[in-house]
Amino acid sequence: MVKILDLKKSSTILDARGPRFGAGITTAVLSIALATNNLWVITIQAIVFAIGAFKGPQFTPYAFVYKKFVKPYLKGETPAEDIRPPQFAQSVGLLFAITAIVGLLSGVEIVFTLAVAFALGAAFLNAAFNFCLGCEIYLLLLRARSK
């Protein structure tokens, strides 16, 4: 029998432009990380991902920049978004950032490069094309896990 969860029961609602702006900054930071192989740059991004994943995307420093310096200048209707999709994306970003850090610390540079490249690709897609990571990979993960 089919059971339908209450999908309409939403959690916190955000300004959808906030996470997308954050993805723009993330794109820049991950580009710097990829170009420099710098441990501190990827660590800072990992901390930002961790705040977004565990506390919520509205609490990251990038969200603070958005609220303080960008939002006041935006006009028009505020597009609303459930907190869960961007929070999921931040969790995936955190996993890739941790993988990159482990790769760098253990001297396996290719692991660092690939992990940062995937995270950069996803962040750029989110910022430029409003790509929804959870839409594309969450179901695949569910299907793979319960096979």
Place this chain on the structure above:
Amino acid sequence: MNSLLPIVIVLVLASVYGIWYVRSRGKVVIKAGKGLITAQMIDADLGSRATLVQFSSAFCTPCHTTRLLLEDVTAEMSDVAHVEIDVESNLELVRKLDIRSTPTTLYLDARGHEVGRAIGAPKRTQVLSVIAAIAN
């Protein structure tokens, strides 16, 4: 400072994918003669003319947009039903129908035959044209 080549490769590949991604969202892929979906399978009555079966998940912003649109479209049509199914608690059905991402909307005719499906939030005109095609 390393080479900037990895950044360029990532941004080019992501841009190609992104353009395809934006263009293909909501586009109805016709699947003539494939699959029969019964009221029992989706635990809801089929519409007497057509049924729109939307598969959603919690980590999916366009699922919300799709729900609002399909609810709005079907509200004016008593013979077209909109059914939303959570993928997480219906994995067996998801596998059977080969649903791979959310939102995926299946368009069913009066007997429950799948005539087409669309991945991503559709536009109103896309939904209306499929419903019109089913009626004929």
